[in-house]
Amino acid sequence: MNTDPSPFQPDSKGSGKALFSGSSSLFRFTIAAGLVVAISLPLIRWLDRPERIQCDAYVKAPEGISLIAHAGGGLQQGDYSNSKEALDQSLSHGFELFELDFNRTSDGALAIGHDWTDQYRYWNRLGWGDWLTSFFFAPSARSYEAATPGFGLTRLSLDTLLDWLRANPGRIVTDFKSGNIDGLAWIASRAGPLQHRFVPQIYSLSEYQAVRELGYDDVIFTSYRLPPTVELFSQIDQLDLFAITVPAAAVADAARVISKHRLFTHTINSPVTLPAAGYYTDCLIPAKSPDGI
Numbered sequence: 001m002n003t004d005p006s007p008f009q010p011d012s013k014g015s016g017k018a019l020f021s022g023s024s025s026l027f028r029f030t031i032a033a034g035l036v037v038a039i040s041l042p043l044i045r046w047l048d049r050p051e052r053i054q055c056d057a058y059v060k061a062p063e064g065i066s067l068i069a070h071a072g073g074g075l076q077q078g079d080y081s082n083s084k085e086a087l088d089q090s091l092s093h094g095f096e097l098f099e100l101d102f103n104r105t106s107d108g109a110l111a112i113g114h115d116w117t118d119q120y121r122y123w124n125r126l127g128w129g130d131w132l133t134s135f136f137f138a139p140s141a142r143s144y145e146a147a148t149p150g151f152g153l154t155r156l157s158l159d160t161l162l163d164w165l166r167a168n169p170g171r172i173v174t175d176f177k178s179g180n181i182d183g184l185a186w187i188a189s190r191a192g193p194l195q196h197r198f199v200p201q202i203y204s205l206s207e208y209q210a211v212r213e214l215g216y217d218d219v220i221f222t223s224y225r226l227p228p229t230v231e232l233f234s235q236i237d238q239l240d241l242f243a244i245t246v247p248a249a250a251v252a253d254a255a256r257v258i259s260k261h262r263l264f265t266h267t268i269n270s271p272v273t274l275p276a277a278g279y280y281t282d283c284l285i286p287a288k289s290p291d292g293i
Contacts, residue, residue: 052078052122053269055283058093058292062271066278067286068097068173070267071114074282077151080114081123084154084164091168094289097199099173099280100156102183109141110186112156115177125150158190165197173199173220181210188214199242208239218242220264223250233257243278251276 055074061067071079072086073095082100090098101114113120116138121131124147130139139147149155156164161172176183184200191198200211201222211219220243221236228250236244237258245264246254255263255275266280285292 052080053267053282054078058283058285058289059271060287060289060292061279061281061284062273063287065276065287066097066262066264067095067284068099068264068278068280069095070099070280070282071101072098072156074269075151078122079282080119081151081153082112082114082156083123083149084156084160086153087156087164087168087170091170093285093291095286096170097173098170099175100161102174102176104138104177104179104183105141105144106138107140109144110158110183111141111144112158112161123150123153124148158187162191162194165194171197171199173201175201175222181207181214184211184214184216188216201245205235205239220245223247223254224266228253230257237261245280248274 053074055076069086069090071082073090073093075081075083075086075089080101087098100112103111103113103116105111113123116134120126120139121134126134126147130143130147133139133143154160165172174184174187180200180203184198187198188195195215196217198216199218199220200216201220202208202211203222203225208219208221219239219241221239221241222245223232223236224245224247226232228246230253233244233246233254234257237260241261243262243264244254244258245266248265248268251263251265251274262277263275264278264280265274265276268274268279268281269283271284
């Protein structure tokens with residue numbers, strides 16, 4: 001018969017030191033782990049601030065350059081807000097074209113926003129749970145709609161965007177982060193006579209005919225997802241397009257090939273002269289604007 005004392009029973013003097021020693025170690029570990037989490041999470045949240053363009057001043061673009069307000073237009077708080085306030089401000093500066101980012105929630109609902117990571121966390125006041133979840137998953141439509149927009153801004157939905165278009169001039173340039181054709185079909189089914197106020201961007205040659213069949217008047221081919229080759233630029237130039245958009249790093253090469261269309265580039269925030277007819281911009285404003293410097 002084993003007469004060794006159990007580590008989980010009081011010793012011969014009834015002190016129970018082994019039991020309390022183990023419990024005390026677990027307690028100390030739990031407290032330490034809690035303190036690490038309590039200190040680390042706010043620090044991580046504070047550090048989760050990607051560099052962004054903040055428009056402290058709005059400068060006029062060179063004469064003759066057409067502008068597209070990038071993500072609705074830059075605010076003093078930063079770029080990529082995709083908010084009603086960004087649209088309103090850009091309209092007041094004299095913009096006629098407004099690019100907006102379109103996305104899908106985890107359950108497939110259409111949302112207006114650039115991404116579910118950096119920009120989502122920056123432009124919305126999220127609780128700890130939603131903030132942590134955003135590092136791994138897109139929010140559900142319910143979670144997204146429940147999140148409070150930051151900086152007192154007004155979140156856009158397709159319905160509120162259509163209301164804005166009914167009340168204001170201008171056209172919306174779409175930038176779908178996924179599901180471009182399905183998203184444009186959804187807009188076409190909801191927009192009615194306002195459909196012609198949307199200028200869809202396409203990202204591949206295979207999307208061109210599908211977008212035309214949806215009934216859109218004007219189409220922009222944007223090439224940032226493709227290798228910037230001479231062959232690509234030559235093929236794009238044969239399509240019937242509103243404009244062709246290329247990244248700034250490829251604009252000189254594209255300008256040597258593209259001859260039938262206006263060439264746009266992105267994202268330009270200083271009044272430089274480039275071989276392009278138009279710029280996507282956060283902080284430039286039209287040369288005709290009464291504002292700016």
